[in-house]
Structures are given as structure tokens and as C-alpha cells.
Amino acid sequence: MSVRTLAVVAAAVTAVLGPAMLAAQSPISYTAVTEQRLLNPEPNNWLMYRGNYAGWGYSPLDQITPANAKNLVPVWSFSTGVTEGHQAPPIVNNGVMFVTTPQQQVFALNARTGDLIWRYKKELPEDLLQLHPTNRGVALLGERVYVATVDAHLVALDARTGKVLWDTTVDDYKNGYYFTMAPLVAKNKVMIGTSGGELGIRGYVAGFDAETGKPAWKTHTIPGPGEPGHDTWSGDAWKTGGVSVWLTAHYDPQLNLSFWGTGNAAPWPGDMHAGDNLYSSSVIAIDVDTGKIRGHHQYHWNDSWDWDEVSTPLLIDFTKDGRTVKGLVHPGRNGYLWRLERQAGGIKFVDARPFVTQEVFTKIDPVTGRPTYDPERKPRAGASVTFCPGLWGGKDWPPAGYNPKTNYLYVPANENLCSTLVGQAAPYEAGKLFLGIDRPKTSMSQRQGATHIGELQAWDMATGKKAWAHTFQDGLWGPILTTGGGLVFMGGTNDRNFRAFDAKTGAKVWEYKTNSGVTGVPSSFAVDGVQYVAVQSGWGVDAQRMQARLDTFRNTKTEVPQGGVIWVFAVRN
Amino acid sequence: MTRQGWSPARRDVLRLALGAGLGFCAAGRVDAQDAGARRARPQPNDRFVFAGGLRKNELVTLADLPPDGPPAVTYPMDPATKIVRDESRLNQVLLVRLDPSRLNSDTRARAAEGIVGYSAVCTHTGCDAWDWQPAAGVVKCPCHFSEFDLKNGAQVLNGPAPRRLPALPLRIVDGVPVVGGVFIGRPGFETGGG
Ligand code: FES
Numbered sequence: 129m130s131v132r133t134l135a136v137v138a139a140a141v142t143a144v145l146g147p148a149m150l151a152a153q154s155p156i157s158y159t160a161v162t163e164q165r166l167l168n169p170e171p172n173n174w175l176m177y178r179g180n181y182a183g184w185g186y187s188p189l190d191q192i193t194p195a196n197a198k199n200l201v202p203v204w205s206f207s208t209g210v211t212e213g214h215q216a217p218p219i220v221n222n223g224v225m226f227v228t229t230p231q232q233q234v235f236a237l238n239a240r241t242g243d244l245i246w247r248y249k250k251e252l253p254e255d256l257l258q259l260h261p262t263n264r265g266v267a268l269l270g271e272r273v274y275v276a277t278v279d280a281h282l283v284a285l286d287a288r289t290g291k292v293l294w295d296t297t298v299d300d301y302k303n304g305y306y307f308t309m310a311p312l313v314a315k316n317k318v319m320i321g322t323s324g325g326e327l328g329i330r331g332y333v334a335g336f337d338a339e340t341g342k343p344a345w346k347t348h349t350i351p352g353p354g355e356p357g358h359d360t361w362s363g364d365a366w367k368t369g370g371v372s373v374w375l376t377a378h379y380d381p382q383l384n385l386s387f388w389g390t391g392n393a394a395p396w397p398g399d400m401h402a403g404d405n406l407y408s409s410s411v412i413a414i415d416v417d418t419g420k421i422r423g424h425h426q427y428h429w430n431d432s433w434d435w436d437e438v439s440t441p442l443l444i445d446f447t448k449d450g451r452t453v454k455g456l457v458h459p460g461r462n463g464y465l466w467r468l469e470r471q472a473g474g475i476k477f478v479d480a481r482p483f484v485t486q487e488v489f490t491k492i493d494p495v496t497g498r499p500t501y502d503p504e505r506k507p508r509a510g511a512s513v514t515f516c517p518g519l520w521g522g523k524d525w526p527p528a529g530y531n532p533k534t535n536y537l538y539v540p541a542n543e544n545l546c547s548t549l550v551g552q553a554a555p556y557e558a559g560k561l562f563l564g565i566d567r568p569k570t571s572m573s574q575r576q577g578a579t580h581i582g583e584l585q586a587w588d589m590a591t592g593k594k595a596w597a598h599t600f601q602d603g604l605w606g607p608i609l610t611t612g613g614g615l616v617f618m619g620g621t622n623d624r625n626f627r628a629f630d631a632k633t634g635a636k637v638w639e640y641k642t643n644s645g646v647t648g649v650p651s652s653f654a655v656d657g658v659q660y661v662a663v664q665s666g667w668g669v670d671a672q673r674m675q676a677r678l679d680t681f682r683n684t685k686t687e688v689p690q691g692g693v694i695w696v697f698a699v700r701n
Numbered sequence: 702m703t704r705q706g707w708s709p710a711r712r713d714v715l716r717l718a719l720g721a722g723l724g725f726c727a728a729g730r731v732d733a734q735d736a737g738a739r740r741a742r743p744q745p746n747d748r749f750v751f752a753g754g755l756r757k758n759e760l761v762t763l764a765d766l767p768p769d770g771p772p773a774v775t776y777p778m779d780p781a782t783k784i785v786r787d788e789s790r791l792n793q794v795l796l797v798r799l800d801p802s803r804l805n806s807d808t809r810a811r812a813a814e815g816i817v818g819y820s821a822v823c824t825h826t827g828c829d830a831w832d833w834q835p836a837a838g839v840v841k842c843p844c845h846f847s848e849f850d851l852k853n854g855a856q857v858l859n860g861p862a863p864r865r866l867p868a869l870p871l872r873i874v875d876g877v878p879v880v881g882g883v884f885i886g887r888p889g890f891e892t893g894g895g
Contacts, residue, residue: 210892211861212826231892254889255790258826259844557753559790561830567843568832669845672861676846690861 156236156245158288159222161268166313167381171612172654174220176376177265177310178527179651182443183378185529187652190612191659192699194630197615197638200697203660204242208233208692214666215525215607216265216310217649218694224287225653227664228263228310229692232277236290239662240655242696246290252279256301257559259326262669264376265310265649267318269338276307276320284318284341294341298322304329304559312377312386315416317344321373325391325436328562331371333388333412335419345419349373349390349407357406365401368556370394371408375438375525380454383472385413385422387443387456391436395564396519397551398432399508405430409437411456411468413475423474428462428499432507433488433547434519435461441468442530442537446589448478457589459483459528459539461521465587466497483585483594484522484543485575488515509551509564518547518572520603520674526620527649529608534631536595537587538608538616542674544578545603547571572677581678584618586634596634602678602686605671609650609661617661619646622675622688626650626663626695643693647671658698666692738779739788742888743869747777747880750785752793752821758785761796762877766816771833772797772840772851774821777880791888793821793829794869796878797851799838805853811870811885816878818869819855820888823847825862827890863891 161175169175171188178185192200208214212230218239219226225239232250237243256279267274272293273285280299285292298320299305304327312319317335325331331349336342349371351357361369372391379386393401393408410426427437441456446467456468456475463486467478477497482489488506489499507513522541529538552566574581582604586595606620610631619626619642626646628638645667652661667688675686749761752774761775773796776787786792801815808817822829828844838852847860855866867886871878 252892255822255827257790257828259828261826555754560753561828561843567830568834568841668861673845676860 156224156288158224158271160270161221163315166269173222174217174651174653175268176219176313177217177267177649178376178378181314181379181381183440183527184442184532185527185608185649186531186610188612189652189654189659192611192615192661193613194615194635194637196699197628199699200628200638200640200661201700202640203696203698205696206235206237206242206694208235208664208666208694210692211668211690212666213260213262213668213671214648214664214692215262216664217651218662218664219266219268220651220653220662221268223655225662226266226268226273227694228265228275229664229666230261230263230668232263234266234273234275234285234290236287237694239653239660239696248285248290250277250279250281250283253301260308260323260669262308264308267311267313269313269318272338274311274313274318276309276311278306278308280305280307280322282307282311282318282320282336282341296336296341296343298334302559309374310376312379313338314379314381314386317416319377319386319416321388323372323374325370325372325394326561326563327559328368328370328394328556329372330367330369331373331391333373333414333419335416347414347419347421349412351406360404360406362402368394368562369401369405369408372436373438375440375527377414378440378443379416380443380470383470384415384417385470386416387440387470388412388414389438389440389458391438392434393431395553395562396432396434396549397507397509397564398430399551400553400564401430403430409435409462411437411441411458411475413470423471425468425475425477425497427458427460427464427466433462433515435521437461439523439525439527441466442528443470444530444537444589453478457530457537459523459537459541461524462486462488463517463522464489464492465539483539483587484517484541484583486517486522507549507551509553512548512550512569514546514548514573516546516575517542518545519549520545520670524605524670526605526607526647529610529616531610531631533612533614535589536631537589538610539585539587540604540606540608540618540620541583541585542581542603543583544575544581546573546575548573571681573681582621584616584629584634598629598634598636603671603674605645605647605674607647607649609652611652617650617663619648619663619665620671621645622686624665624688626665640697642695644690645671645688660696660698662694662696664692664694666690735784736788738782738784739786741786742792742884743777743786743794743880744779745880745882746780746874747786748780748877749775749794749796750778752776752787760877763814763873766796766798766878768798768800768815769835770797771835772831774829774831790829791820791822795819795821795831795840795866799852803838803852808852808854808868811868811881813871813873813878813881816871817851818871818878819849819851819866820869820884822888823862824864824866824890825860
């Protein structure tokens with residue numbers, strides 16, 4: 129029986145017996161997640177990482193508005209019991225919330241009351257290395273909850289009980305492979321990519337049967353011998369060339385294509401892996417049935433700056449020269465805002481413009497989008513090279529958002545930061561850092577006269593122009609939620625605030641000081657007709673690392689308390 | 702095969718399997734002993750070998766540990782069997798030679814000719830690469846920038862690490878550093894969350 133049939137049967141049973149009967153038969157009332165529901169998520173739910181397959185981070189709910197946001201108050205909170213970077217969105221299906229945390233926990237909670245339904249915690253190997261101690265959330269299908277783990281497993285849990293249904297060992301963590309992303313579910317496949325770009329892995333995206341966990345396909349992001357693009361690598365560099373994939377893909381059901389952003393080439397300096405290095409720092413279109421690569425666009429060739437372009441482009445249609453373009457929009461770590469066209473036959477460059485000061489690209493080919501570099505700003509062995517934006521780029525992993533009502537794209541950017549790297553080759557050793565730099569000589573600096581770093585930017589997709597920007601003194605690590613009520617929600621700063629902005633004007637309309645820095649992906653949902661906004665607060669990983677670098681060059685010490693809490697807010701009547 | 706009784710064919714298969722199994726067991730015991738020795742934490746009298754790099758598995762001598770570093774990342778080795786205890790990353794030991802007058806008294810008591818030994822696995826989330834600051838006698842973990850003062854029992858000076866690196870007492874035997882005790886504290890990190 130296919131999942132779809134199962135779901136139909138479940139729906140029929142619900143119709144006949146009513147929800148009360150179902151609840152009596154099992155610990156909680158749970159609505160199966162069907163493919164249809166994933167394609168058209170109800171406004172009251174948040175069924176996947178970014179709320180919809182287009183990756184908008186948008187909730188159509190409109191109860192909370194710029195006028196009443198000042199009355200937002202916490203309704204409940206929940207301690208996760210762990211420190212480090214809490215980045216996962218609360219994912220909600222008809223009143224049941226699923227949240228992942230660092231150290232591989234999953235909580236199922238009553239989304240209205242905050243009561244715990246179940247908790248899963250994977251026992252992690254004692255010798256695990258966690259370069260990025262985080263997890264970015266679950267995926268849902270049928271009555272299963274999927275989580276990809278930091279010790280390289282893919283696990284399916286029973287949504288009602290948290291029991292492990294299957295646990296697939298995907299890779300060997302001892303060789304530097306680990307997972308932090310929320311899986312993508314489509315066409316009865318669960319899909320994940322691998323992290324490890326700093327540990328000399330060879331990246332891939334892999335699809336698994338959603339019912340059994342059996343591997344269906346595996347597609348390397350570095351082509352092997354005989355595959356197209358293999359000749360863009362020199363010697364054996366492809367074997368340890370990185371190109372990790374660590375954020376959830378977006379999906380176009382019409383084209384049957386998933387779009388994955390890919391990471392940096394390894395080690396960092398480009399002269400250690402001469403060539404364009406496909407498909408590093410690219411977006412690749414993968415057929416979800418077969419895993420075949422149907423197209424790609426490489427944002428920048430021979431990456432030398434640790435500019436992962438793992439953020440997945442948002443599927444936004446826009447008008448260009450009087451024509452509607454089925455677009456892919458990507459504010460890149462390389463500091464350019466890229467607009468591409470998604471087609472059955474591949475991905476086509478449309479245009480690109482810098483959204484932060486970018487001193488590396490000297491021009492962009494107007495037809496292909498291929499950048500030309502200032503060679504003095506390209507890190508290499510034996511030279512000290514300074515480049516802006518720095519290695520965390522113009523925008524790192526925190527996802528941008530798109531609001532179809534304002535037609536604005538919201539970008540959590542970092543401006544005015546530069547990095548200095550000194551390239552130094554070192555042999556590859558399995559599972560060890562493989563950066564190719566003289567680490568103690570690495571530093572970060574701020575551009576002369578800079579008054580701020582963080583910028584929440586709004587870009588008008590109708591005109592291609594920046595509509596407004598809100599600045600923050602320090603680094604910004606805030607994933608975006610935008611809503612039908614005309615708001616943008618974002619945390620991401622070291623002052624522990626979670627904020628709401630008027631989506632049209634950029635005016636700040638509310639803020640709330642949480643327990644820690646908010647680097648979680650916010651979500652919005654409704655239960656019994658009440659709209660809620662949920663987010664995890666829990667500072668760590670790269671937000672903390674950037675802060676440490678800032679403190680070093682400023683000779684300051686910034687304490688941001690750690691420890692995760694799930695917060696749920698609503699408007700007080 | 703069905704579950705009806707024991708057919709002769711099945712018994713033969715079983716006997717064969719048992720016989721082969723015994724053979725495997727004998728070989729397996731040696732392997733298991735080796736695996737146990739490779740997994741065991743540093744034992745008194747163990748020598749040290751380089752954990753990686755061009756001199757991987759070569760014996761670490763006093764000449765390899767110049768005053769003020771840099772530190773060497775090593776694995777302990779059983780001196781009798783020459784088994785290197787590299788089955789677990791958590792067995793890695795950081796060795797560095799410092800001026801004994803700069804060490805606090807506890808650290809000096811564990812040191813041998815100024816050489817101090819610590820777990821080479823960061824107590825934050827388990828990285829095992831280190832950046833050396835010779836003037837301060839401090840190692841910095843490049844993963845999230847925790848800093849440990851090797852002069853003072855690897856006390857945490859900065860960064861997210863919750864506790865010091867476990868110390869390992871050392872002695873000098875036949876002109877090489879050897880393990881003088883067991884780790885003081887548990888190497889590795891805690892995942893928290895109960
Ligand atoms: S693992 Fe060393 S500071 Fe995080």
C-alpha cells in the first residue's frame with residue numbers, strides 16, 4: 129500500500145470514526161501528512177523547514193499585524209536542556225509541534241499548551257567530533273517524523289509515540305561526514321545532503337525510501353571519473369574536495385526538481401584544487417525520482433573564500449523585460465543577489481547585483497553570470513590575503529524570506545566584515561580539519577569607518593531594488609519568518625532579542641528579550657483559531673564564532689548565555 | 702528452510718558452523734584482546750607515537766619536544782606489544798615542553814622535565830586540532846576558539862569549553878616521555894540533555 133493510499137484510508141477512518149475515537153485508540157490525535165498536504169500546506173500549519181516547498185518562510189496567517197504586534201506575549205516556553213546552536217523551526221501539524229535540538233533530540237509537544245508528548249534522544253558516540261553542534265529540524269510524511277543526525281544516520285520516528293521505526297546508517301562519522309539539515313520529503317523519498325566541507329569529505333545528496341529507509345539514490349556533488357564536470361578538478365583533489373550540502377532543498381513539483389545549494393571546495397585556497405570545481409558553490413537541480421542532476425548554476429568558480437552557497441534559492445516568479453520568469457532567487461554568501469531561471473532543461477542565469485560591499489568580483493558576465501576576480505583578493509598558498517565580505521560572507525545559512533503580499537525578499541545580511549587568510553597546504557587525514565590555511569594567522573576585520581555589521585534588507589522583487597534596510601551594530605544570524613499579517617520576525621543578535629518588523633516599511637514594532645541569542649528558524653501556526661509565532665532561542669555555532677572573532681579584534685568580551693528554550697508567542701486580547 | 706525438526710542437512714550445517722565458529726573464536730580472542738588494548742586509555746609506562754602527519758606512528762623522543770613547543774599530538778603505545786592505542790580518538794595526548802618554573806605546582810608535579818601531557822580532545826565538542834600560543838603557554842581550539850592554559854592544569858581561559866583538558870602524569874624512561882599515571886578526569890565532552 130502506498131503512503132498516499134494509507135493516508136486516504138486514514139482520512140476515511142477519521143471521517144467515519146471522528147477524531148475522538150482515534151485519540152482513544154492512540155496516545156495523541158494525529159493527522160497523517162499526505163503529499164497533497166505538503167504541496168498545499170494549510171495556513172494553520174508549518175509542515176516543513178521553510179513552511180512551503182518554494183522556501184519562502186511565509187505564513188499566510190494574518191491575525192498578528194503591525195498594529196497589534198506590540199501586544200505579543202509568551203504563551204508558553206520549554207527548556208531543551210542542552211546548550212549550543214538551536215536552529216530548527218518548530219514544525220507544526222494540526223496542533224502537534226516537533227522540534228529538534230543540538231545533541232540529537234526531538235521533542236513532540238502540544239503546540240497550544242506546551243505539554244510534552246514524547247522526547248527522542250539519540251545516544252551519540254563518545255568520540256564524535258561536532259564542528260557544528262546543531263540540527264535544523266524534522267521532515268514529516270504520513271505518521272512518520274524524519275531526522276538526520278550528527279553521527280550520519282537517518283532516523284524515522286513514529287509521530288505519535290517517538291518510537292524508532294527505522295534507523296539507517298548513511299555514512300561513517302569518523303571520516304568527517306555528518307548531517308545537520310532538515311530532510312526534504314517529496315514523492316515518497318526522504319532526501320538529505322552531507323556536511324563536512326571543513327573535513328575533506330566528498331559531498332553528496334542522497335534519497336531514501338520514505339517507508340523503509342532503504343537507499344534509493346546517491347548523487348555526488350563532485351563528479352567522479354567519466355562524469356561530466358570531473359575535468360573541472362585537478363589530480364585527486366576531487367576525492368577530498370568538500371562541496372557539502374547542509375540546508376534543505378526547495379522543490380518544484382511541476383518540474384519534479386529539487387534545488388540544492390552546495391558548499392565550498394576544500395581545502396579553502398583555490399590553488400590547492402585548480403579548476404572550476406563543479407559543483408562547488410552552486411545550485412544543482414536534482415530529479416527527485418532518480419537523483420539525476422538536470423542542471424546547475426555555479427555562482428563562483430574555484431571557491432577560495434569558504435563561501436558555501438548552501439542556502440537554497442527561493443522559488444519566486446518575477447518579471448524581467450516584460451516576461452514572467454519562473455525564478456530562483458539567492459542572496460549569496462559571496463555577497464551578490466542572484467536571480468536565475470528554473471527550466472525543465474536546466475538553470476539559466478538572469479542577473480546579479482551585490483547586496484553588501486563586495487571587493488572580490490571585478491565583473492559578472494552578463495550572459496553566463498560567471499564572475500571575474502581581482503587576483504589579489506583570492507586566497508592562495510603562502511600569501512596573506514584580505515577579502516570582503518569575509519568568510520561568513522554577505523549572508524550565511526540563516527534563510528531569507530519572501531512575502532507574496534509585499535513582493536519583498538527579506539535578507540539577513542552582514543556588511544562591512546573582511547577576513548584575512550594565509551594559505552598553507554597540509555596533507556589530508558580522514559576526519560580531521562582540512563582547511564589549507566595557517567590557522568593562527570586567520571583574522572577578521574571591519575571596513576574603515578564602518579558603523580554597523582548586521583542588516584535586515586528588504587528587496588522589491590518587482591523593481592529589483594532595495595526597499596529598506598534596518599541595521600544592527602554586531603553580526604546578524606537571524607532566520608526570517610514573514611506573515612500574511614504584514615510582519616517580518618527575526619532574532620539573530622547578541623542582545624537576545626526576538627523582533628517583529630513592519631514588512632512594508634521596515635519599522636520595528638515589537639521586541640522581546642529571550643533567554644539566549646535567537647538563531648532559530650521562526651514559524652507561525654494556528655490552533656483553535658489563534659495565531660502563534662514560535663522560535664527557539666539558543667546561541668551557538670557560527671554566531672558564537674563570529675562574536676568571538678569580533679571580540680578579538682575589538683578587544684572586548686561579549687557574553688551571550690547559552691541553553692535552549694522554545695518560545696511560543698501570541699497576541700494578548 | 703522450514704521450522705520442522707532438525708533435518709540431517711540442517712544438523713551438518715550447524716556442526717560446520719560450530720566448528721568454523723570455534724576457529725573464529727580462537728582468532729577472534731586475539732583480535733578482541735588487540736582491540737581492547739587499542740581502545741584502552743593511556744596506561745602507565747606507555748610510550749608515545751605521533752598521531753598523524755609525516756611521522757605518524759613514530760616514537761616521540763625528548764628531541765621531538767623542543768622548549769616552548771609546539772605541542773605534539775600523540776597516541777600512547779604499549780611498550781611490550783607495540784600496540785598503538787589508536788582505536789579511540791579520545792586516547793590522543795597533547796605533549797609540550799614548558800619552562801618548569803612557569804608551571805603551577807600541581808602541573809609541575811605531573812610534568813617530566815617540563816613536559817606536560819593532556820587529553821588532546823577539546824572538552825567542548827571534541828575537536829582535536831590545536832593552535833599554539835608559545836608566549837602564553839596556551840592552546841586554542843580552532844573549532845570554536847576555546848583556550849586552555851597548559852601551565853595551569855589546562856584551565857579554560859576563554860571560549861565555550863565547560864571544563865579543563867584532563868591531565869596525564871608523565872615520567873621519563875630511557876630518554877623518552879612515558880605515561881606516569883592515568884587521565885585525571887574523563888576525556889571527551891558531554892552531550893547534556895540527560
Ligand atoms: S570543540 Fe574546541 S572549542 Fe569547540
